[in-house]
Each structure stands twice: as structure tokens, then as C-alpha cells.
Amino acid sequence: MKTYLRILSYAKPYGRFVPVYLLYALLSIIFGLINFTLLKPLFDVIFEQVDPASLEQFAEKPEFSFSISYFTNLFNYNFLQVAEIYGKMGTLFYVCIIIVVSVFLSNLFTYLSGVVLAKVRATVIKRMRMDVFGKVSRLHIGYFSNERKGDLMSKMTNDVQEVENTIVQSLRVVFREPATIILYFSVLFMMSVKLTLFTILIIPIAGGIIGGITKRLKKRAIQSQQSLGRIVNILDETLGGMRVIKAFNAENFMSKKFDRETDYYAGVNVNMARKNELASPISQFLGVTVVAGILVYGGSLVLSGASELSASDFITYIIIFTQVLNPAKEISRAASSIQRGIASAERIFEVVDTPSQISSPSQPASLNDFKQSIQFKDVSFAYQEKKVLKNIRFSLEKGKTIALVGPSGGGKSTLADLVPRFYDPTEGQILLDGTDLRNFDLKDLRSLMGIVTQESILFNDSVFNNIAFGLDNITEKQVIEAAKIANAHEFIVKMENGYQTSIGERGSKLSGGQRQRLSIARAVLKNPPILILDEATSALDSESELLVQEALTKLMSNRTTLVIAHRLSTIQHADEILVIEQGEIVQRGTHSELMKSEGLYQKLSSIQSV
Numbered sequence: 001m002k003t004y005l006r007i008l009s010y011a012k013p014y015g016r017f018v019p020v021y022l023l024y025a026l027l028s029i030i031f032g033l034i035n036f037t038l039l040k041p042l043f044d045v046i047f048e049q050v051d052p053a054s055l056e057q058f059a060e061k062p063e064f065s066f067s068i069s070y071f072t073n074l075f076n077y078n079f080l081q082v083a084e085i086y087g088k089m090g091t092l093f094y095v096c097i098i099i100v101v102s103v104f105l106s107n108l109f110t111y112l113s114g115v116v117l118a119k120v121r122a123t124v125i126k127r128m129r130m131d132v133f134g135k136v137s138r139l140h141i142g143y144f145s146n147e148r149k150g151d152l153m154s155k156m157t158n159d160v161q162e163v164e165n166t167i168v169q170s171l172r173v174v175f176r177e178p179a180t181i182i183l184y185f186s187v188l189f190m191m192s193v194k195l196t197l198f199t200i201l202i203i204p205i206a207g208g209i210i211g212g213i214t215k216r217l218k219k220r221a222i223q224s225q226q227s228l229g230r231i232v233n234i235l236d237e238t239l240g241g242m243r244v245i246k247a248f249n250a251e252n253f254m255s256k257k258f259d260r261e262t263d264y265y266a267g268v269n270v271n272m273a274r275k276n277e278l279a280s281p282i283s284q285f286l287g288v289t290v291v292a293g294i295l296v297y298g299g300s301l302v303l304s305g306a307s308e309l310s311a312s313d314f315i316t317y318i319i320i321f322t323q324v325l326n327p328a329k330e331i332s333r334a335a336s337s338i339q340r341g342i343a344s345a346e347r348i349f350e351v352v353d354t355p356s357q358i359s360s361p362s363q364p365a366s367l368n369d370f371k372q373s374i375q376f377k378d379v380s381f382a383y384q385e386k387k388v389l390k391n392i393r394f395s396l397e398k399g400k401t402i403a404l405v406g407p408s409g410g411g412k413s414t415l416a417d418l419v420p421r422f423y424d425p426t427e428g429q430i431l432l433d434g435t436d437l438r439n440f441d442l443k444d445l446r447s448l449m450g451i452v453t454q455e456s457i458l459f460n461d462s463v464f465n466n467i468a469f470g471l472d473n474i475t476e477k478q479v480i481e482a483a484k485i486a487n488a489h490e491f492i493v494k495m496e497n498g499y500q501t502s503i504g505e506r507g508s509k510l511s512g513g514q515r516q517r518l519s520i521a522r523a524v525l526k527n528p529p530i531l532i533l534d535e536a537t538s539a540l541d542s543e544s545e546l547l548v549q550e551a552l553t554k555l556m557s558n559r560t561t562l563v564i565a566h567r568l569s570t571i572q573h574a575d576e577i578l579v580i581e582q583g584e585i586v587q588r589g590t591h592s593e594l595m596k597s598e599g600l601y602q603k604l605s606s607i608q609s610v
Ligand SMILES: Nc1ncnc2c1ncn2[C@@H]1O[C@H](COP(=O)(O)OP(=O)(O)O)[C@@H](O)[C@H]1O
Pocket: 383, 384, 388, 407, 408, 409, 410, 411, 412, 413, 414, 415
């Protein structure tokens, strides 16, 4: 229930539509009801049951009042007038015309209420998607480990869709059908209290049965949505890793994996459908059974002449009653689909409610410029239990370059990730110009930094937009200038549409070196005082490595740089080199100092020079 209301709260600025909707819905129900109540006089005319004596009381035009009796009296008054002037055929016409008019009005209002509802529905879904998207982009990097990616994508697509299909669809049922049932039942009560009491007995029984069916649906629905998340994940991995899959003849392996998951998914869904599909037939069966019961009971009352009901009353009664069955069926169907929707909504809200572990303080210290240094003070860090960095201490002065080297898995990338606050240290502090990073606004902090990593992160967009990424008001001239510095201009102008060429998903239409030079151009354009380079050339062949290295050297000039290199030759000029092994700084100094002392650096150097 809480979840349901929370979903509806996404419609908030549209709250004023609710009364409008209710009004339309109510009018459409009332006009619909009028149709059926008119059947009685219709039958009376046809079966020649009109008793002139009983109509005498309607010879006077009734006083206006806002009540049902005024309208019935008014109807009867006109009915009598018409009967006197035009005879039976006339009254038949009279009744039919009113029926046609009220059917028209009833459907008109159904249409109008449907339109209002569609607006609400579209708004709820749009705002929900935006909310999840916005929330997800604010979450800390650590949240996006790979196993969650498929699940997240599935939440943002399938689950939102599920909410749209079930919950929002059910709005109609939730608001409208109960009103229909209540109104119709009031009329039924007016017609015959005895019969109606008899029918009402059956409702709790039907409700109980359907409630029992839908009870365990939610758990299955959650299993089903989770499975769908894993399916999306496998798809994502397969499509992304197609080359490797083919090269290793692993199609079968992936296909088996996919088969297992889809099999499970199918199983859960069949299981769910077994219950889901039961709700509607059961309520239909119960409904017809009740009608049969009424026929027997009510029919006997009519036949024995023991009740106030005439034959035409009775037929009308049954017809009106059958009209209640449909809304009742709708409600039972909605009850089961709402369970699925709620399960999806809860999965979505789980993401929305995850607090970001990295956030800006409420009163950030001002940060306009980088002036002196970045200092690591006894910094330790652990992703989970195991420490990945231990007591790291160093200071990067403005304008200098510090290089990190060491065996893979030593913790270099992790260390670099702490500077833009992708993660926070578990112990110790990182100071920027003497102030803890955590005191700055994240945006301010990150705007001081440019990052180039081993995998260039590009987006399915034009070259221009990939370079100008995240920056506003950038001119073509600026982009070209940056591309020139990054040694990228030449190959870009050779592309079919130059700077407006689309580079494909993740830059798939470019070579590794070209992608990397675009990333560098992006960093050049941003022109940040602090640079973080994490093995920016390690994925490249030696020819493009040269071009990229040259671009990097231009980028680094006059900046403060933290560079991670796999190739020692590229960092010989660094002001200080930190050799990191198993999360610790095991050696430090300049290239020439380190070459003189025996140790890891010497060893690495001798391996590479072979
Ligand atoms: N997101 C992560 N979650 C858990 N452990 C991680 C994560 N990223 C890296 N690690 C672990 O942290 C250690 C250091 O990794 P990393 O900083 O990438 O090393 P390097 O860049 O020096 O090769 C490794 O043991 C790695 O397995």
C-alpha cells in the first residue's frame, strides 16, 4: 500500500486532475446506470404492464430538488405526458431516445476520464524513469560493479514498464470500479433488499478465494524480475564481448548460460501465470453461479407473488446485477497484477533509496583554484575486508609530476581513484591545499581534474560532442585546437563527416590509438590544473603509443600530474617515482636514484629493457 501511494506521488503536480477524473468517471457510471434502470419502464410498456392508476401520482410536475426521486418523478411525469399524447409507440420512442442519449453521455465521459488518466500515467512513468536515472548517476562508483549492471538496466527498463503495465493501468480499476459497484448496488438495494442481501453474502467468499491466490504472487514476481536482470546482463556481456566469444569458440558456453537463465525465467513465469490466470475464471464462475442462485431464489419470489418485485423488475434487476460482475472481475484481475507491479516498484525504489557513499558536504569549503599541493596522509583503503592500500604518504606539489609504478594489482589505480573521490580512504586523509577533500563540493573538486585511463570512455555521438563532453559553450575552433594538441586533428578531418562523424557505440569505429587521442583532446579542452593518467598508453601498439605519448607530454606541460605507467621509459622525467607493491610504497625517488639502488625498480627496469 505504501509502495502504491509512493508510485502515485510521482503524479503530484497532476493532483488537480484527480477530482476531474473522479467527476468524469462518476458521470459516466451514472449515465451508464440510467440506461439499465430505464429498462424497467421499457419492459412495462412492451409487456403492457403500465398501470394508469399508479401513474396518476405523477400527473403533477415535480418540484426541483437534487435527489434521485426528483429525477425519477420527472421522468415518470414526462413519461405519463408522452403516454397520454402519443400512446404506446410514443412512449417506446421516448424511453429509447433517453437510453441512446444516456449511453452517448456515459461513453463520452468514459472517454474523457480515460484521457485524463493517460496523462497521469505518462507523467508517472516519465518522472519515475528520470528519478531512477538521476539517482543512479549520483551514486558512488563502487555501486556499479558488473554484476549489478544488468540488474540496473533491467530495473530501468523492464521494471518501469511493469509498473506502467500493472499499477498505472490499475488506476482505473482502483478509482472507478469500486464506485461503480457501490452505485449499482445502491440501485439494487432500492429494487429489492432481500435479493441484494442474498447476493452480497457471496462477495466475501469470492474475495477470500482470490486473495488467497494472489498472496504468493509477489515473491514469484521478484524472482522473475531478478532473473530478467541476469538475462540482460548476459546479453550485455555477450554483445560487448563478441570478439572474444568467437575467438574462443565460446558461443556454446554463452548459449548454455543463456539457456539456463531463460529456462529458469520461463519456469517462474509459468508458475506465476498458473495463479494469475486463475483469478479471472474463478471470479467469472462465481459470478455466474450467483446469477443462477438469484434466478432460482428471485424467480421463486416472483412466481409465488410473495415479493414486491414484478416480472419486469426482476429482469431489470438481473441485468443490472450482471453489470456488477464485470467491475468485480476487473478488480480481481487488478489485484493479482498489482502484486507484480509492486514487486517491480520495490526493486526500483531500492535503487532510488540507496544513499550515495560519496557526497558533497552541506557546507562545502570554497575551491576555485589549485594552488599548492595534494597530500596523502597515512592513507589506507579497502574495498571490502582486505586492505588494498596501506599507509600511503606523499605530497604532489603544484607543477610537478609523480609517477606510480609497480606490479599489476598493487593498488595504483585504486590510489588514483581516491583523488577525484571515486572512493574515500578508509583511514587517513587526502588534503588539497591543506583541506580534506571531503570538505569540498564534488563538482568543484572534479572540475580541477582531467582523467585519461587505459580504456578510453567514449559515447555513441559525434567526434565533436565526445571532445566537448560535459562542457558548455564550446566553439568549433576550441575543439579543433584541442584535437591538434592531442594529435587527433589529422585523422578526424579524414573521416567522412569530419568533426560531425558519429564514432559508433563506445567508439567502435575507431582504432585504440584514435580513441585514446580523443580522450586526450577531451582532457586538453577541459584544461584542468591536475591530471591523472592511468596507463593511458598501455593498450596501444608501439606506433600509436608514440603518437599518444607525444600528445600526453604536451598535455602534461604546465600541469600537476599523477601518472601511472607500465612502461618505465615514459616516466623517467617524473619528479618523484613511487614504486607500489601490495598496497605499499616500497621504494621512492627519481629515476636515477632508483636505478642506483637495488630493488624492485631496478628489476622492473631490467625486464623491460630486454
Ligand atoms: N572494484 C573493486 N572491488 C574489489 N576489489 C578491487 C576492485 N578494484 C580493484 N580491486 C582489487 O584491488 C587491488 C588493487 O587493484 P588496482 O588498484 O587495480 O591495481 P593496479 O592498478 O596497481 O593494477 C587488486 O587486488 C584488485 O583485485
